[in-house]
Amino acid sequence: MIRLGRGTAGALLCALLGTLSAAGFRQIRYSVPEELDKGSYVGNISKDLGLEPHELAERGVRIISRGRSQLFSLDPRSGSLVTAGRIDREELCAQSAPCVVSFNILVEDKLKIFEVEVDISDINDNAPSFPTEELEIKIGELTVPGTRFPLKTAFDPDVGMNSLQNYKLNSNDYFSLAVNSVIDDAKYPELVLERALDREKKAVHQLDLIASDGGDPAHTGKLCIQVIVLDANDNPPVFTKPEYRVSVLENVPVGTRLTTVNATDPDEGFNAQVPTSPSTPIPVSFMHCVPLIMSSFKT
Template identity: 55%
Template sequence: FVGDVAKDLGLQMPELGDRVIRILDKGRTQYFALHGKTGHLVTAERIDREQLCRLMEQCVLRCELIVEGEMKVYGIQVEITDINDNAPSFRQSKKELRLSETTVPGSRFPLAEAHDPDLGQNSLQSYELSGGKHFSLAVQTGPGGDQRPELVLAKALDREEAAFHELVLRARDGGDPSRTGTARIRVTVLDANDNAPVFSQAEYTVRVPEDVPVGSILVTVTATDADEGPNGQVEYSFHKISDRESELLHLDSETGEITVKNDLDFEEISSHELEVQAHDGGELSDTAKVFITVTDINDNAPELTVSSAVSEISEDAPSGTVVALVHVHDRDSGANGEVRCSLDGGVPFRLEKSLEDYYRVVTARELDREQ
């Protein structure tokens, strides 16, 4: 049960007779249905807030209730609230770090962030580190409030004392009860590597149209390392990227070129925020952010649907009589999504704007069957 639509709108279900009431979802999936006898709005499909409203604080599903015969349409908004049904998770459950035994105590190494699609208190709240006295955990707060875990060397390493260190990074959310996710960190102690790679800039920004061809280079990230030999060879990898973005974008580990490997779609994702890591042969690293803005092109035609219509009309019907209800929608944005509607053919009807994207077709003058 979602709501008593009939009661809220003052509809008397038994008195409607042959007049049909329909629920029309704006999306492609019918999430709600109307119980014909009670007038109750009920769920028709399982609703997953994280799937429907990524990164949105307020998740609202919209649908319309259409009363055929009366040519009436009512807008319905249903807010989907969050429950703690997801645990924090790491993109990689295991991480290998190779550190020189000459690494200075206090050195910091960025760790992969956990992701929890839940909202507010149910989302990721804290990190914990366990596994030894040589390392501690520091958590930095990014400009957007995100928590970024860093491994801190608390005590000098000695390869002759211990060649490996096994650590566990735990991410915890704020639900009741809370949920956790873990990642294992294996630190291998090596000999000296004095210099870490350094990116040419901390942030890279690029704007591309959504119809950019597959295989196109969007941006090239560049980092340099002052060391020689294997310790100075830089390799690139994604440090922070979603599963969907990994299907769309490719990073060349040697050149730093980020290319398109699947078609971009502005209507699906209009911007991408990535983090790229450059690491050398000794696993010292630097990170840089990449912002890719996808711009809209007019690649969607307007979709027009006759939501309701009469099959006949009397010639003595007064001017302004409603004969059809039409819905029009264009998935593009801005000027590309603005739709103009008109009637062709010199017929004795005109269009009138109704609720949001709805138009009513009404008689423009008195009709004469003999003409």
């Protein structure tokens, strides 16, 4: 018995295929949607080979080469080419289109090779999805209307009309949506400020960004957007009274509470702090009371 190394065996196989190709070569094409069950019909291979179903085994018809032949098998009873398992187009070809699987079928007794190409067509089995379910955006309340803020993009592994087609923002009074398309047809959503913000009226805005594909029915994905309005020092403190008048007896004891002064500021944090010092000069005769007066201001 003569033993051949891998390299020699590979060379002989290539030579054999070359000889068979010279003897006879035909191409057969089929198309099948992805995600079919195992054993699903692809094409009448016996008819396309010019054989009866029972002749597939008799004439040594088998699938060879191309590495992906395990995706399909021959059914000797019906003479059909069938799926050997469930085919996921996205796993097989990612977003490349078309997605074509090629392999050879050898008819041994005729010394013929038939090249078979199966086009795996996409079905709308995926919905657009965002990298995160929520997005927080902080915007200063003095931001100029027309300012744009980039949003996260959705991804849909399907192709053609089954892929991501558009974005939509829920109806609201302050923001709109702009979608920019680039050369590769990718779509990038931006949040556009339409009117001036007022934190004191509304500090948080809840928005929904919806991404949809072009399937029928369409599949959608949602991004929840929380816009937090950052405070600006755009409000002055307001006292409860425009003027406070107090009558004091000359012999009132030191430390006696004369009145309470209240002021509020609708801003927050440091911007809401109200100065606790009188803005007008204090008479010299009352200078010894300054600490008491200053400490009596309330916010």
